Amino acid sequence: DAGVTQSPTHLIKTRGQQVTLRCSPKSGHDTVSWYQQALGQGPQFIFQYYEEEERQRGNFPDRFSGHQFPNYSSELNVNALLLGDSALYLCASSLLDREGTEAFFGQGTRLTVV
Amino acid sequence: QKEVEQDPGPLSVPEGAIVSLNCTYSNSAFQYFMWYRQYSRKGPELLMYTYSSGNKEDGRFTAQVDKSSKYISLFIRDSQPSDSATYLCAMSEPGSSNTGKLIFGQGTTLQVKP
Numbered sequence: 001d002a003g004v005t006q007s008p009t010h011l012i013k014t015r016g017q018q019v020t021l022r023c024s025p026k027s028g029h030d031t032v033s034w035y036q037q038a039l040g041q042g043p044q045f046i047f048q049y050y051e052e053e054e055r056q057r058g059n060f061p062d063r064f065s066g067h068q069f070p071n072y073s074s075e076l077n078v079n080a081l082l083l084g085d086s087a088l089y090l091c092a093s094s095l096l097d098r099e100g101t102e103a104f105f106g107q108g109t110r111l112t113v114v
Numbered sequence: 115q116k117e118v119e120q121d122p123g124p125l126s127v128p129e130g131a132i133v134s135l136n137c138t139y140s141n142s143a144f145q146y147f148m149w150y151r152q153y154s155r156k157g158p159e160l161l162m163y164t165y166s167s168g169n170k171e172d173g174r175f176t177a178q179v180d181k182s183s184k185y186i187s188l189f190i191r192d193s194q195p196s197d198s199a200t201y202l203c204a205m206s207e208p209g210s211s212n213t214g215k216l217i218f219g220q221g222t223t224l225q226v227k228p
Contacts, residue, residue, distance in 0.1 A: 033215070033216075042118075042218030042220050043202070056210070056214065094213035102212065103160070103213045105157030107157045108157050
C-alpha cells in the first residue's frame with residue numbers, strides 16, 4: 001500500500017500564475033482533505049471532498065478550488081498566486097466520519113511563489 | 115486569539131527524559147483530540163487520538179485531556195533521539211469526527227540529545 005501520494009514534491013511559481021497540485025488517497029479511502037502549512041505553523045484546513053463534492057471549507061478565498069475524481073483522487077488549484085501562498089500543501093485521506101479511524105497525510109507539496 | 119494555542123518551543127531535552135507537551139483551546143465544543151508527529155520534510159502522522167476527557171496510554175506515550183480546563187497534554191517517557199520532531203496537537207471541529215476538519219496548534223519542536 002503506497003499510502004497517500006502527492007505530486008509534485010516541489011514547485012516554484014511566479015506571482016499571478018496558477019498552480020495545480022495532485023493527491024492520490026490511501027487505498028480504500030473515499031475522502032480527501034487539503035491543508036496549507038506555512039513555515040513554523042500548524043496545518044490550516046482548506047477544504048474536504050467526498051463523492052466529488054466539496055463537503056467542508058475553511059477560511060480560504062475563492063482563489064483556492066478543488067476537485068475530486070471518481071477514483072477518489074483530488075486536485076487543488078490556486079489562481080492568481082500571491083507570495084503569501086508559499087507553503088507546504090498537505091493532502092489527507094480518510095473514510096468519511098468513521099470514528100476510530102484516522103486521517104493519513106501525504107508528504108506534501110512545497111510551493112514557493114516568487 | 116487562536117482557537118488552539120501551543121508553545122512552539124524549541125524544547126531540548128537529554129535522552130531518557132520525560133517530555134511534557136501541552137495545548138490549550140478556547141472552544142468547549144471540541145470532542146476529538148489528537149497528537150501528530152511531523153518529521154522534517156514529511157507529512158504529519160497520528161500518534162494518539164482521544165475522544166472527550168481522560169487519559170490514553172500507548173507504549174511510551176500518554177495523552178491527557180482535561181475538558182474543564184480546556185487543556186491537553188502529551189507525555190513521552192524515556193525519550194529517544196528518534197523522538198526529535200515537531201509535535202502538533204489537533205482538534206476536530208464540533209460536529210466532525212476525528213477525520214473531519216482538524217484545527218491544529220502551531221506545533222512544538224522537540225530535540226532529544228543523545
